[in-house]
Amino acid sequence: MQQILIPVVIFFAIYQIFKNFTDYLLKRMIIKTGHFDNAGILEQKVSSATSENQEVNRYPSLKWGLVAFFGGIGFILIDQMGPGFSNQDHYRDFMHDSMLPFGIELVSISLGFIIYFLIVNFAKKK
DSSP: OHHHHHHHHHHHHHHHHHHHHHHHHHHHHHHHTTOGGGTTHHHHHHHHHHHHHHHHOSOHHHHHHHHHHHHHHHHHHHHHHSTTTTTOHHHHHHHHHOSHHHHHHHHHHHHHHHHHHHHHHHHHHO
């Protein structure tokens, strides 16, 4: 897990540094050209995007409740796969080296997001 986490953190840090630097250069160019009223254009894009997302995200506790619920179901499925095979070395080696548990967990979490999406869209149509 640590082998994956370190590159992800480094990539995210590099991304944030480049994003902040390019935003700074863009704002500086806008101000130098004399468009002072447009200097906050980047913040306006972010605020307009969040106002659109706030309409969709009317049920934040439902969303995270469903994600946690289905995440728990995924962990239960992973745990229940083991008891019949837990004494065999082949099963332990397979589950240790396999991506199957991660796949089960990701599918179950995705299922929680999909159910949330369907509930919100159904409530919007009413």
